[in-house]
Amino acid sequence: MKGAWLIVAGGLIGAIVAAYYYFIPGAGLDGEYGTLLVLISSLLMLLAGLVLRGRATGFLVSLFVVLILLDIIGTGVCAYFLETPVILAAMVLALIGWLMRVIGHAADNSVEVA
């Protein structure tokens, strides 16, 4: 659960910072497709993180877990090349959340099995 919230937080921070850069001139990123891409991918991460809050399982949830990881990696790479350290840090936060979510979920399953 906590892991999902960290993913949400990472997505939210990424989206807010990307929106700032996209709409406010001065950082050389306003109106750029790359910034827009990060804004959209961060929003998707936020939404996907909300979906993962519960304890639901199944194929769709597993798919979301994989897609979120790809989203985090992709957005992080974009943030690196956009030279936006705050977004990069947000993706690190989201990655920690993802790991917590995956490890925590695996631990829960192992407890249930035991």
Place this chain on the structure above:
Amino acid sequence: MKPRFALLALGAASIAGALVLSSGGIAQMAASTDNQVWDAFGGNQQAQKYSTGTQITPDNVKNLKEAWSIHTGDVAHGREETTWGATPLFVNNTVYVGTPKYKIFAVEPDTGKTKWVYDAGKDAKLDNQGFKNRGVAYWAAPDPQAGQPCQKIVYIGTVVGTLHAVDADTGKLCKDFGNGGVLNVNQWNTVNNKWKYGLIQPPAVYKDTLILGWAGLDWVYKVEDPGTVFGIDARTGKLKWTFDPIPKDMQNQTGTSNVWAGISVDPETGLVYLPVSSPSPNYYGGDRIKEMPYVTSTTALNAETGEVVWSRQLIHHDIWDLDINSAPTLLDIKKDGQTIPALVQATKQGFLFVLNRKTGEPIFPIEERPYPASDVPGEKASPTQPYVPLPEPTVPNKAPGISTLADITSFGECSRWKARLRDEGRFTPPSIRGSIAFPATVGGVEWGGGAVDPTTNTYVVNSDDVVQVYTLVPRAEADKFMKGKQRYPGGYSAQEGSPYAFRLQNFLNSWGMPCWKPPYGTLSSYDMNTGKLLWKKPFGEVQWNGFYLPNSWGSVTIGAPVITKGGLVFIGASMDSRVRAVDLKTGDVLWKWHVDAPAVAQPAVYTYKGKQYVVFAVGGNGILTPRLSDQLVAFALP
């Protein structure tokens, strides 16, 4: 307008502050109380781009902040796209800058507050040049009459061939100049006048004479306006003399060879130095084989009479549009125990011609090297061209190899294209099948030229590594699709009247990636006493859809560096909308700052009331990126 810092307190407090900020003790304190001007496009009439300011140093430049920023309102995209490469002036306790729609802004140097605005653009409509400006010129009467207007004048040219003179204190027109303050330079445009003179570059000033060139429209006609340079009375606008690079008997065969870039002046000798561009049609010379010694040259004139003192042709029979495109930088070289009055002429080829500025003789040897012949019917390329081995050219002799990344991602498109082209290194003639052009028409060194520290003769210059493809299209074939148009999508230009139209392509794959290996731009430093290269580094960053590509790739640059006595190089110029301070000794970037667009002009550096400012006109250039702006921004230490 966002003034961010208050004025430094005057009196004892400012002296104490100067002592703290400077590292040179009493001598620095004395310097800090004097205003240091930047009264010409090139910093001074010698085009040295050098400031004696010492307040900002490699140690404290990291603290540099935005002092003020204004927006002039003169920015446009699309059909009326603006191109703003102005260098502001600081003189008469005022910062003056011209805008791409031909306004003069006079602003306070410490706050950016506007003192007055003059609009010369009311009669300037969209013409052959689009909306472009590279600044204003300043003249002061040596014997000012108290209480009389126009003892100090600021000049701005327009794209429709008018030169406006306004009082530097009030912004009011100087009624004694031209017709009520506006000189119609275009009245002298009488031979083959295909267009109005584009007075984009501000005139040079020597005593009471303005020396004025103009910009035209490249690649469209075989016979174009001959590149007349004008000597004009600074007070009245009266024509004093003219200089024609093209012989009279060739003016029905060719044109241009105009002086569209900056002009430098030696105030001691009264010589002016012209960078003379190439003749039309730019890429086919079969109809202008006859020797024309002043074209594509550096030519020295007597500023009072316009008589040629010496001229040195730097490209023979130019068929690559390798205009001599920047004001020569004047300096005194120390060599073999002698002090030699010299100039450095940087070129699109990346050559640095170092010449005795009194005689035109080379200080470092110039070799005549053999180059390939043309295979185009009717063309006769020069069998030799001047080559400068020392100082080392800013670009290599052969085009960089194919970029693996660009080639793989385009499934071999780059390699296949290159295999079809003629590529024999420098001066490969344009051909019907297509020729690799490197360095190409964008340079090499662009119109800003280099900067020099005249106390050490350290010379710094930015340069591009860009590969383009030149293709000549037989007239009959071109007429089928161009149907009389001057330009046609795909990079076609008519060269109307010649047997060939011309096609210019950047050597990019279908994704828009450069097919050649980086770097795409460099910054280099030379010791001009010895010609030795001190350092050379990729400069700037390419920004693609917001993403910054690796530092080691560098960036194509437009604009130029300036040097300060404090040991720094300030430069914008790169594609990534950043301005930078570079350590003069090492070439390391010590400070960078985002601005609204690429700052495609050299900055100005001045000291006012003990505080040193670096000010950039941030205009952008559609050649680099679509990001344009109207920002004028100054930086200073807190």
